[in-house]
Amino acid sequence: MALQATARRTGAGTAVDVTERIHRFSLVERMLHWTIAVTGIVCILSGLGWYSKRSFGFLLSVFGGGETARLVHGVAGIVMTVASVALIGVLWRRYVFRFIPQDWAWLKVSGGYLRRHGKPAAASETPVPAQGFFNGGQKLWAILALVLGVLFLVSGLVIWWPDLWKNFLGQQALPIDLIRWAYVVHDAAFIVFAPMVIFHIYLSTLLNPSTFEAMTSGAVTRLWALYHHPLWYAEVMGEPGGAARGSGGGSGGESAGEAMPR
Ligand code: HEM
Numbered sequence: 001m002a003l004q005a006t007a008r009r010t011g012a013g014t015a016v017d018v019t020e021r022i023h024r025f026s027l028v029e030r031m032l033h034w035t036i037a038v039t040g041i042v043c044i045l046s047g048l049g050w051y052s053k054r055s056f057g058f059l060l061s062v063f064g065g066g067e068t069a070r071l072v073h074g075v076a077g078i079v080m081t082v083a084s085v086a087l088i089g090v091l092w093r094r095y096v097f098r099f100i101p102q103d104w105a106w107l108k109v110s111g112g113y114l115r116r117h118g119k120p121a122a123a124s125e126t127p128v129p130a131q132g133f134f135n136g137g138q139k140l141w142a143i144l145a146l147v148l149g150v151l152f153l154v155s156g157l158v159i160w161w162p163d164l165w166k167n168f169l170g171q172q173a174l175p176i177d178l179i180r181w182a183y184v185v186h187d188a189a190f191i192v193f194a195p196m197v198i199f200h201i202y203l204s205t206l207l208n209p210s211t212f213e214a215m216t217s218g219a220v221t222r223l224w225a226l227y228h229h230p231l232w233y234a235e236v237m238g239e240p241g242g243a244a245r246g247s248g249g250g251s252g253g254e255s256a257g258e259a260m261p262r
Pocket of ligand 1: 037084090138141145172197200201204211212213217
């Protein structure tokens with residue numbers, strides 16, 4: 001996306017500086033997201049150590065080895081899930097759990113990411129529809145991350161239970177079959193989560209330049225908003241002062257709903 005224009009004429013004829021920044025994420029949202037990012041990466045790296053001791057065992061020593069690495073992994077996991085519930089389940093709930101037709105249309109053409117050489121692939125002849133605060137893919141990812149976080153926490157506590165039981169709780173041990181199932185769930189969630197996190201980081205940094213600024217300063221340029229989330233941009237501009245966050249869906253917004261290139 002080239003920043004070739006410094007000003008864009010709106011329908012009303014007002015000159016707007018497209019490099020001007022608009023608010024996207026609050027400090028609390030960014031702090032929660034960074035907490036999820038750091039604890040998520042700690043969990044993935046330490047988890048890899050147990051997943052394949054032969055190839056990644058060295059990672060366990062990075063986190064103190066043995067019991068210390070286990071404690072670091074467990075505590076990071078609890079913090080990650082609590083932060084995910086607070087961010088996705090509470091603060092972002094109205095942007096994530098409300099699907100509008102544009103979301104399904106976005107998913108149908110995979111957000112235009114499968115286009116090759118500027119031409120749509122056979123599966124995505126239709127232009128990419130304009131999106132609200134989050135696009136259909138971001139909403140699905142947020143729901144997946146939340147569900148996986150809960151699965152990690154529940155299965156992780158069961159796996160950890162014998163230690164917790166011996167050291168702190170003084171209660172009966174759990175059935176061995178339950179602990180075995182917890183390992184299956186924990187490992188399956190890991191197999192989905194780890195590649196998804198890598199893909200998410202790639203999408204939010206290298207593939208879509210400037211997106212990372214939403215996570216650092218919390219603000220994005222008007223051009224970024226127009227390009228990636230035109231329905232949200234239209235909502236923000238509809239508010240006096242332009243500071244509102246909109247519904248995240250776009251209640252119609254068809255004027256801004258013309259297809260934008262991704
Ligand atoms: C260093 C690691 C990470 C980076 C650089 C990163 C980057 C970003 C950025 C820039 C956004 C804002 C996108 C926008 O404004 O539209 C975002 C959103 C989000 N992040 Fe991350 N993230 C990281 C780790 C994680 C982890 C570990 C999780 C999950 C547990 C996660 C879950 C989400 C979710 C659910 C959203 C909202 C939906 C979306 O934009 O995809 N992130 N991330």
